[in-house]
Amino acid sequence: MFCRALSDGREVSVLGYGAMRLPTVDGGHANSWAKSGYSESTIDQEMLDRQIRYLLEHGVNYFDTSPAYCRGESERRLGDALVKSGFARKDYFVATKLSNFAPQQFPLDACKKMFENSLRFLRTDYIDNYLLHSIGNGGFETFSKRYLENGALDWCVELRREKRIRNLGFSFHGDPKAFEWCIEHHGDYKWDFCQIQMNYVDWRHAKEVNARNLDGKYLYETLAERKIPVVIMEPLLGGTLARYNEALARHLVPLDPEASLAKWALRFCASFPNVMTILSGMTRTEHIEENVATFEDFRPCTEEEFAALERAALEYLKCGNVPCTACSYCMPCPYGLDIPSLLRFRNDVLMKGGKDAKTVLAEYAKAVPEELRRADHCTGCGLCRPHCPQQINIPGEMAMIDSQIDLLKNEVARR
Amino acid sequence: MLIATGFGAVGWFLTPYSIYGKTLTMFWPGVAVFAVVVVLAAVGKGRVWCNWVCPVGTLFNLLSKKSVCAHKIGPGCANCRACFGNGGKLEAKVGDGEKAIPLSNSNSELQLGSSATRREAIKGVAVLAAAEAVEKTTDxxxxxxxxxxxxxxPAPVLPPGAVDREKFNVKCVACGLCIANCRGGCLSPSTDLKRFGQPEMxxxxxxxxxxxxxxxxxxxPTMAINWIPRLERKNVHMGHAIWKKDLCIRTxxxxxxxxxxxxxVSAIHIVEGFPVVDKGACIGCGACEHVCPARPMPAIFVKGFDRQRLVWPMSK
Incomplete structure (x- = not known):
C-alpha cells in the first residue's frame, strides 16, 4: 500500500476510507434510501466488518467519519467494525468531526457532548484527526457562530493539548472567507492538516462550475506553502468521475486502455506530494478491491497524463452537469423531495439527450419512483441551499427539471 | 375482390334461411370466429365491442331522453337560469316579484369557507413536521x-370539451375510455352516485x-366530450383556482x-407574499392544486364551471 510518512514518524495510507456511504442490507448506500422504496434501510454491519477487515489487512489505515453521516449511524457502525477487526488502536487513524450544523448544537456544551459521544461510539479514548466540519457552509457568519463566538475552536486546541485529539484540522466547503480566516490564523491554531475538495475537474475549473468556489489548485498550493498536509475529499465527485462518461473516456482511455476512470481520478490526486490521504466513500467491495489495487502499484501521473486529464476536465465541463455528489446534506427536504436522485437524473438522462420523450419519462419514473418526491413538488422555499457543499441552486434546478419534464409530457400528449 | 368475398362469407353466416341448421353446425366455430374478431379489434383499437357494437350504452342514452323522473321546467319559470348555475355568458332575467337568486355557486363556496375551522383541529400535522425536519442534525x-x-x-371539474355539465351528464355513458387515455393522469371516475363512473378531474x-x-x-364514443381541434388547449377554461388563506402554509x-x-399560463401571481389568481387567465388545469404542499387539503383548488368557457382566438 502506498503510504506517506507523517511528522511524528507514523505512516498513513494514501487511500483512506470515507464512512459516509456505508453499505446497507439492500445493496444501496446509507445516505440514500432511494433503491429501497424510501423505507428506512439498515446498515449491513456484517458486510461493513468484512470490508473494514479487508482494508486493514491491505494496509489502509485512515478512516474518516462524522456524527452527521448516515443519519447519525456512521460513527457507531464504524467503531464497531474497527474494534471487531482485531487490529490494535495504534494501527489505524480515526478522523471524526465537530458537525454542529443545527443552531441548537452551537453552544459549547452541545459541542462537548458531541465529542464525548464520538469517543463513546468509536470505542476509543482519543481521536487521531479531529475536524471542524465544512467551515464555509452557510457563510462566514455561521462559521463564526459555530466555532468562534462559542469558544469551540479554543476548546479544540485545549483538547489537542490534553492529547485527547492528536491532530486538529478543518474541512472546507463554501464561503472562501472562512478558509482565508483559518489560513491567516494558522500561526495561532497550528492546523495539523486540512481537508479540501480536489479532483482533476476542480483543480483549475471549480470557478467555472460555480463562481463562488475556490479552485483546488489554489487551495492545495496555499496549504502546501504553509506545509499543512492535505486530506482530499470527493476525488471522484461522489462517483461522477468514476461512471462512464464519453467526454472523459475519449481523452483518458488511449493512454491506458485497461485503467478505470476511478483509477485516473485517484492517481491524479495522489500525484501531489503534500497530499496525506485521499478519502473514498467505497460502498461496495468491488470499489474497495479496485481502489486498493490502484494504490498497491501506484505510480504518479506524468506530464503527458496531466495534460490528458486537463483536456478531459475541459470536455467534461461542456456537459453542463451540476456538481452534485449525492452527499445528502440537503436531505431531508421538508416536502419530501428526493433531491440527489433528481439531480443525478438531470445529469445522466435529462441533459444528456439522445433519448426520445417517452424513454426519458420512463427513466424519470424509475429514478424517482414516488410521484410526490419528484421535482414539481419543490416549493422554492430554499431551505436546502445553505446545506449544499457544492452550492448548487437546488430550487432553480428543480424548476428546470420540472419544466423540461413538462415539455416532454406535453410532447407525448400532443401525439 | 377480398371485400366481396368477405361480404359473401358474412352474408352466408347471417342469412336467415336454415339458420337452425347452420347454428347446429357452425355454432362453436362461429363463436370462435366472433371471439377472434372481437379480440383482434380490441388489440387494434381498444374497446370496440363496448363502444361500437354493444347497444346498452346507446339504449340508456335513448331512454334517458324520455326519462320519467328527470327535472322538468314548469310553467312558472321566470327564465332566470339560476338552475343552470353560472352559464358563462348567460344573463340573469329575474321575473317581476320574484326573489333574485345569486348566479354563482357562492352558497357552496361559503360552506367550504366554514370548513376552515377543521383546519384548526388538524393544524400543523404536516407543515409543522416539515418545519421540524429543517432543524436537522444529521444528513x-x-x-x-x-x-x-x-x-x-363547489362543482366538479370536467374534461376540456365537456362544455356544458348538464348535457355532459346526460350524454356520458361512463365507458371510462377518456380516463384510460388521459395523458395527464388526472381524470378519474366520479364516486358521486348522481354521476357514478363519469369522468371528473x-x-x-x-x-x-x-x-x-x-x-x-x-x-x-358518445360525443359527451367534444374534440375541439381548432382551439388550443389554453383557450378552453374548465374552471378556475380558488385560494384559501386558512389552509395555505404561508399563513x-x-x-x-x-x-x-x-x-x-402564469395566472398565479405572488403579491405581497400571497398568491393571487388571475381568473381571466386561469384555465383550471389543476397544476397548482397538484403541487400545493398543504396537507391534508390543498390550499388552492379548482372549481369547475357549469359551462366551460371557450375563448375563440382572433381569426387569422
Missing part, C-alpha cells in the same frame, strides 16, 4: 410524504396538460411559491 433521509385529500369542490396524481391534444375528446410563516412556479 440524509426522507421526510414522509402523503397524498393530499380531495377538496370539497382528480388532481392528486396529475393535472390537465397544456400541450395535450384533447385525448379525452378524441376517444369519447404559518413558511416560504412557498409552489403554485405560482407551476402555473403553465
Amino acid at each position: 440524509g433521509g426522507f421526510a414522509p410524504v402523503s397524498l393530499p385529500g380531495v377538496p370539497e369542490r 382528480d388532481f392528486r396524481r396529475g393535472y390537465c396538460l397544456l400541450g395535450c391534444n384533447y385525448a379525452c375528446g378524441h376517444v369519447c 404559518d410563516g413558511v416560504e412557498c411559491t409552489a403554485c405560482s412556479r407551476k402555473c403553465p
Whole structure:
C-alpha cells in the first residue's frame, strides 16, 4: 500500500476510507434510501466488518467519519467494525468531526457532548484527526457562530493539548472567507492538516462550475506553502468521475486502455506530494478491491497524463452537469423531495439527450419512483441551499427539471 | 375482390334461411370466429365491442331522453337560469316579484369557507413536521410524504370539451375510455352516485396538460366530450383556482411559491407574499392544486364551471 510518512514518524495510507456511504442490507448506500422504496434501510454491519477487515489487512489505515453521516449511524457502525477487526488502536487513524450544523448544537456544551459521544461510539479514548466540519457552509457568519463566538475552536486546541485529539484540522466547503480566516490564523491554531475538495475537474475549473468556489489548485498550493498536509475529499465527485462518461473516456482511455476512470481520478490526486490521504466513500467491495489495487502499484501521473486529464476536465465541463455528489446534506427536504436522485437524473438522462420523450419519462419514473418526491413538488422555499457543499441552486434546478419534464409530457400528449 | 368475398362469407353466416341448421353446425366455430374478431379489434383499437357494437350504452342514452323522473321546467319559470348555475355568458332575467337568486355557486363556496375551522383541529400535522425536519442534525433521509385529500369542490371539474355539465351528464355513458387515455393522469371516475363512473378531474396524481391534444375528446364514443381541434388547449377554461388563506402554509410563516412556479399560463401571481389568481387567465388545469404542499387539503383548488368557457382566438 502506498503510504506517506507523517511528522511524528507514523505512516498513513494514501487511500483512506470515507464512512459516509456505508453499505446497507439492500445493496444501496446509507445516505440514500432511494433503491429501497424510501423505507428506512439498515446498515449491513456484517458486510461493513468484512470490508473494514479487508482494508486493514491491505494496509489502509485512515478512516474518516462524522456524527452527521448516515443519519447519525456512521460513527457507531464504524467503531464497531474497527474494534471487531482485531487490529490494535495504534494501527489505524480515526478522523471524526465537530458537525454542529443545527443552531441548537452551537453552544459549547452541545459541542462537548458531541465529542464525548464520538469517543463513546468509536470505542476509543482519543481521536487521531479531529475536524471542524465544512467551515464555509452557510457563510462566514455561521462559521463564526459555530466555532468562534462559542469558544469551540479554543476548546479544540485545549483538547489537542490534553492529547485527547492528536491532530486538529478543518474541512472546507463554501464561503472562501472562512478558509482565508483559518489560513491567516494558522500561526495561532497550528492546523495539523486540512481537508479540501480536489479532483482533476476542480483543480483549475471549480470557478467555472460555480463562481463562488475556490479552485483546488489554489487551495492545495496555499496549504502546501504553509506545509499543512492535505486530506482530499470527493476525488471522484461522489462517483461522477468514476461512471462512464464519453467526454472523459475519449481523452483518458488511449493512454491506458485497461485503467478505470476511478483509477485516473485517484492517481491524479495522489500525484501531489503534500497530499496525506485521499478519502473514498467505497460502498461496495468491488470499489474497495479496485481502489486498493490502484494504490498497491501506484505510480504518479506524468506530464503527458496531466495534460490528458486537463483536456478531459475541459470536455467534461461542456456537459453542463451540476456538481452534485449525492452527499445528502440537503436531505431531508421538508416536502419530501428526493433531491440527489433528481439531480443525478438531470445529469445522466435529462441533459444528456439522445433519448426520445417517452424513454426519458420512463427513466424519470424509475429514478424517482414516488410521484410526490419528484421535482414539481419543490416549493422554492430554499431551505436546502445553505446545506449544499457544492452550492448548487437546488430550487432553480428543480424548476428546470420540472419544466423540461413538462415539455416532454406535453410532447407525448400532443401525439 | 377480398371485400366481396368477405361480404359473401358474412352474408352466408347471417342469412336467415336454415339458420337452425347452420347454428347446429357452425355454432362453436362461429363463436370462435366472433371471439377472434372481437379480440383482434380490441388489440387494434381498444374497446370496440363496448363502444361500437354493444347497444346498452346507446339504449340508456335513448331512454334517458324520455326519462320519467328527470327535472322538468314548469310553467312558472321566470327564465332566470339560476338552475343552470353560472352559464358563462348567460344573463340573469329575474321575473317581476320574484326573489333574485345569486348566479354563482357562492352558497357552496361559503360552506367550504366554514370548513376552515377543521383546519384548526388538524393544524400543523404536516407543515409543522416539515418545519421540524429543517432543524436537522444529521444528513440524509426522507421526510414522509402523503397524498393530499380531495377538496370539497363547489362543482366538479370536467374534461376540456365537456362544455356544458348538464348535457355532459346526460350524454356520458361512463365507458371510462377518456380516463384510460388521459395523458395527464388526472381524470378519474366520479364516486358521486348522481354521476357514478363519469369522468371528473382528480388532481392528486396529475393535472390537465397544456400541450395535450384533447385525448379525452378524441376517444369519447358518445360525443359527451367534444374534440375541439381548432382551439388550443389554453383557450378552453374548465374552471378556475380558488385560494384559501386558512389552509395555505404561508399563513404559518413558511416560504412557498409552489403554485405560482407551476402555473403553465402564469395566472398565479405572488403579491405581497400571497398568491393571487388571475381568473381571466386561469384555465383550471389543476397544476397548482397538484403541487400545493398543504396537507391534508390543498390550499388552492379548482372549481369547475357549469359551462366551460371557450375563448375563440382572433381569426387569422
